[in-house]
Amino acid sequence: MAKFEWLPNEILLESFKYLDDVQLFxxxxxxxxxxxxxxxxHFQSYHFDFRSISKQKFHLICQQHLPYIIEQVKSLYLSNDDETPNLPEIFYSYNFTLNKFSYLQYLSIDSIHCLSTLNRITFECRTIPYLTHLYLIKCDFKDQTKFSSLIENIWNLSKLILCQIDHRFPYELKFTNNSIISSTIKYLFVENFQFNSDDLRNLFQSTPSLEQFHASIIQHNEYEQFHINSSSICSLNISFRKPFDSMLNFFKNFSNLNRLTIKTHYLYLNGNEWKKIIKNYLSKLEIFQLKMDLKFSHPKHIEEQLNELLNSFRTSFWIKEHQWFVQCDWFLLGITNYAVLYTLPYVFQEFILTNKQWSKSTLIDNDQYQIYDHITNLIIMNVGTIPYFRNVQHLKINLPLTNHFWSSIRSFDRLISLEIIFFQGCFSIPLQILLDQSPRLHSLCFGNFSDLEILTKLTSKSIVRLDFLKKNTYKKYFTNTQCSLLIRSPLGYQCKNLLIYLENRMNIIQLIKNMNNLQSIICQCKDDKLNDEFVQWLHRHLPSTYSISRDLNQLSNIRIWID
Structure with missing residues (x-):
């Protein structure tokens, strides 16, 4: 049998392309x-993605390699999520500062909830001459003053072209409150910010070169007038939460728009009304992607209303002139009737799959549009069979589901995270069928989970993250016996990242000692009084190389990064 090192250089270099830089090092x-x-x-430049890295490997790279190649690093991803807790703090402990990465072009910051740290990072970036892309992902901003400083730092990045800022929760924050003008930002993507007319005016004035703008929430008062200089913007991706008149005033400012992706929430607009908006204010529009969420407080005449709505999108303006087709689905959640109308193909990432009361389209053959190909986040509830979702990465399943559903499952080749929500009396499920069809599944999350026997029978070569914490409403604390069952289970043996409720602090020691592949553990302990004594006890009983801290946003959570 030929050995790997016997291969010619050309083949070895080609194989390097399939590994990230951390793995190669x-x-x-x-x-x-x-x-x-x-x-x-191979390394003309370096791209370091520190998500999911072990603390030992992170230490190795930061201490032995990074100081000598720091000026060749082109992209950097720093994460403070549950798989690498406290990584940014440890990164700084090696005496790194961002301004030393003088040729950095792409910077991603994930799950950092301390605005002081974010301000430090972005301030240091102000002297980096080549930084063009900045991503702040799932971060948490609560202090308006510090957040304004963050925006000022970002707007002072002299070469920045693309900026993404994901606010984890929709707090009342002013997105821009500064007079700094960025002439380089062309693409701005923000999540969970609320804008009124003054906010948008200031934002667009401070980004005169802006071409694409994506905002997840836009809320303002009815009849509010917009006077915005937005002539450079050609693409919008926005979400509106009523009222209609404000939305109409908003669109009057985007005469050069050629692409519009829009979600509306409980705002009823028929095809004739959308046609009027497009013809009067968006005459250059070429791509129109719509999703309208509708809610009916009274169950009478819903089908009649929906037929009338769908027919308004069957005129020559929609079918012949633009070939914009729509589909409308009507379904029942609990006792409330909902409907969603969307253009085809469906281009939004999130989708709820449930039994439909009614579904119709203005297109005769939906298959030609491959309507589910853009969906990456899928929620399944109360459905008999499942169509093929080829690109789903995150799947949430609400039990119970019928045997017909489990037998209809097809391959989920790109699925990386699975969340199962249990309800009383639905614990006997053929979950292994789904795991067998998900070769890349990384994370398995159990909500309202109580029967550990299910877990002991499951196998998967790819799952390395188990979450019994985030969706466990009833705080099911694992006992010593249950921890032992978890340790001996196939998924427990290979687990690298564990989130769990525990009866007492000794269970932490038990799990770390016996789960040999464990890299991080996030836990809540029943005997934790939320004081310094608990963390000090852990420091005394665990190696000094471990990183141990409380989650500042959720003080009951203890975060341990294992070395």
Whole structure:
């Protein structure tokens, strides 16, 4: 059998393309002179993604490699999520500062909820001459003053072209409150911010080169007038939460728009009304992608209303002139009737799959549009069969579901996270069928979970994250016996990241000692009085190389990054 190192250099270099830079460094660096030479050829620049890295490997790269190649790093991803708790703080402990990455072009910051840290990072970036892309992902901003400083730092990045700011929760924050003008930002994507007319006016004035704008929430007062200089913007992706008159005034400012992606919430607009908006204010529009969420407080005459709505999208303006087709689905959630009308293909990432009362389309053959291909986040509830979703990455299933559903499951080749919500009396489920169809599944989350016997029977080669914490409404604390069952289970044996409720602090020691692959544990303990004593006890009983802290946003959560 041929050995890997016997392969010619060309094949080895080609194989390097299938590994990220962290994997390459940890696997091949310092093996021998030949591999070091090949790595130097391969690495004209470096791209470090520190998501999911072990603390040991992070230490190795930061101490032995990064200081010597820091000026060749082109992209950097720093995460403070549950798989790498306290990573940014540890990163700084090695005496790194962002301004030392003088050739950095792409910077991603994930799950950092301390605005002081974010301000430090962005302030240091102000002297980086090549930084063009900045991503703040799932961060939490609560202090208006510090957040304004953050925006000022970002707007002072002299070469920034694309900026994404994901606010984890829709707090009342002013997105822009500064007079700094960025002439370079062309693409701005923000999540969970609320804008009134003054906010938008200030924002667009401070980004005169803006071409694409994506905002998840836009709320303001009825009849509010917009006077915005937005002539440079050609693409909008927005979400509106009533009223109609404000939305109409908003669109009057975007005469050069050629692409509009819009979600409306409980705002009823028929095809004739949309046609009027487009013809009067958006005459250059070429791509129109719509999703309207509708809610009916009274169950009478719903089908008649929906037929009338759908027929208003069957005119020549929609069918012949633009070939914009729509579909309308009507379904029942609890006792409330909902409907959603969307253009085809469905281009939004989120989708709820449930039994429909009624579904019709203005297109005869929906298959030609592959209507589910854009969906990455799927929620399934109360459905008999499941169509093929080829690109779903995140799946949430609300039990119970019929045997017919489980037998209709097809491959989920791109699925990386699965969330199962249990309800009383639905614990005997053929979950293994789904795991067998999900070869890339990384994370398994159990909501309202109580029967550990299910877990002990499950197998998967890819699952390394188990979550019994985030969706466990009833706080099911694991006992010593249940921890032992988890340790001996196939999924427990290979688990690297564990989120869990525990009866007492000794269970933490028990799990870390016996789960040999564990890299991080996020837990709540029943005997934790939320004081310093608990963390101090952990420091005394665990190695000093471990990172141990409380979650500042959820003080009952203890975060441990294992070395």
């Amino acid at each position: 940890c696997a091949y660096y310092s093996l021998n002179f030949r591999f070091d030479t090949l790595l130097s050829i």
